[in-house]
Amino acid sequence: PAPNDTTSRLPAIEARRVTKIFGDGDEAFQALDAVSLNIRENEFFTLLGPSGCGKTTLLRLIAGFEQPSAGHILLEGKNISNLPPYKRPVNTVFQSYALFPHLSVAQNIAFGLQRLGKPKAEVAGTVDAMLRLVKMEHLKDRRTANISGGQQQRVALARALAPRPKVLLLDEPLSALDLKLRKEMQIELKRLQGETGITFIFVTHDQEEALTMSDRIAVMSEGRVLQVGGPREIYDRPANRFVASFIGDTNFLPAQVLSTTGPRPRLSVCGVEMSTALPEGVTGPALTMALRPEQLRLEAPGAAGALQGVLKDTVYFGTDTHFHIALTDGTPLIARVQNARTAEHAFRVGEPVGARPQADALQALRD
Numbered sequence: 001p002a003p004n005d006t007t008s009r010l011p012a013i014e015a016r017r018v019t020k021i022f023g024d025g026d027e028a029f030q031a032l033d034a035v036s037l038n039i040r041e042n043e044f045f046t047l048l049g050p051s052g053c054g055k056t057t058l059l060r061l062i063a064g065f066e067q068p069s070a071g072h073i074l075l076e077g078k079n080i081s082n083l084p085p086y087k088r089p090v091n092t093v094f095q096s097y098a099l100f101p102h103l104s105v106a107q108n109i110a111f112g113l114q115r116l117g118k119p120k121a122e123v124a125g126t127v128d129a130m131l132r133l134v135k136m137e138h139l140k141d142r143r144t145a146n147i148s149g150g151q152q153q154r155v156a157l158a159r160a161l162a163p164r165p166k167v168l169l170l171d172e173p174l175s176a177l178d179l180k181l182r183k184e185m186q187i188e189l190k191r192l193q194g195e196t197g198i199t200f201i202f203v204t205h206d207q208e209e210a211l212t213m214s215d216r217i218a219v220m221s222e223g224r225v226l227q228v229g230g231p232r233e234i235y236d237r238p239a240n241r242f243v244a245s246f247i248g249d250t251n252f253l254p255a256q257v258l259s260t261t262g263p264r265p266r267l268s269v270c271g272v273e274m275s276t277a278l279p280e281g282v283t284g285p286a287l288t289m290a291l292r293p294e295q296l297r298l299e300a301p302g303a304a305g306a307l308q309g310v311l312k313d314t315v316y317f318g319t320d321t322h323f324h325i326a327l328t329d330g331t332p333l334i335a336r337v338q339n340a341r342t343a344e345h346a347f348r349v350g351e352p353v354g355a356r357p358q359a360d361a362l363q364a365l366r367d
């Protein structure tokens with residue numbers, strides 16, 4: 001299996017039809033709507049979705065800071081819905097870090113262990129191991145008020161990992177860092193997850209962060225989970241329009257099913273006949289197809305099986321160039337071409353152009 005194939009692993013956290021309603025009467029608001037998820041042992045699992053979709057609420061239910069209105073949370077197969085937070089082998093890293101500013105780095109890391117009543121020697125040993133793990137040995141006696149944001153982030157992680165929770169919850173932990181530091185910490189977090197073997201449940205609204213870090217991603221919208229899958233699966237096979245547009249850039253093309261006899265259905269996509277596999281349950285007759293801008297090749301106009309249109313604009317982005325095309329039926333299309341020097345010479349604004357989707361690049365969407 002692939003290195004990040006986690007299918008054979010046991011479930012760490014399960015959500016079974018978890019619903020959360022805040023308030024009541026006219027004020028009632030449903031933040032989660034019958035969410036079911038299966039998060040595996042030793043997995044880097046990400047909850048991804050726009051602001052307000054319920055990511056933090058789900059995390060708080062797993063931590064035990066909130067109770068579900070309906071449904072259950074299970075840890076390693078046991079229902080923990082009624083366990084208070086401190087009895088769950090689950091820790092949280094908050095966006096704000098929540099460190100004690102007057103305590104040293106080492107004292108912050110030791111804090112939770114001391115509260116658990118661990119013997120002194122064990123606490124000291126674990127603190128040293130954690131300092132090494134997050135590469136903060138040299139600052140162990142410095143007060144956390146006097147270290148940088150990135151360093152505070154490391155201390156917060158070390159403190160949360162020190163009692164060896166089964167599950168670590170991370171609520172947008174990188175959002176306070178600048179871009180360069182954020183990229184570094186993405187790699188660092190991934191390493192920490194791999195080295196500790198602890199299940200990480202990571203919340204973000206940043207699709208790139210989710211794609212680069214996760215074993216699997218749950219895409220959420222309006223209190224529901226729309227799709228769960230590996231980064232490539234989510235990107236290449238978005239289940240519906242929301243997922244396709246939230247993750248990466250996508251062209252949406254209207255299509256009609258012409259015939260479903262034979263191994264591959266025949267479609268008319270923006271007036272061009274093509275054949276493509278359709279996901280189960282997607283039948284048409286009218287469909288929307290998703291097509292990633294980088295999965296197109298520009299070619300001379302008129303060839304069979306290629307989309308046809310007129311080049312409207314080219315926009316240079318450094319590593320790639322975006323070709324804006326108006327297809328014959330009026331649908332806008334963007335093709336993204338890497339090292340586009342040749343293409344920029346071959347295709348001129350205002351002239352006809354063909355654009356050929358790569359094999360299996362067209363994805364029929366459920367709405």
Ligand code: ATP
Nearest residue numbers: 022023029031050051052053054055056057058205
């Ligand atoms: P963000 O990325 O902005 O944190 P989110 O996806 O984490 O968003 P949640 O914080 O889970 O979203 O909130 C989901 C919805 O539930 C929001 O509309 C929010 O206003 C609402 N909500 C959350 N907590 C409460 C509460 N205690 N009382 C009432 N409504 C709440």
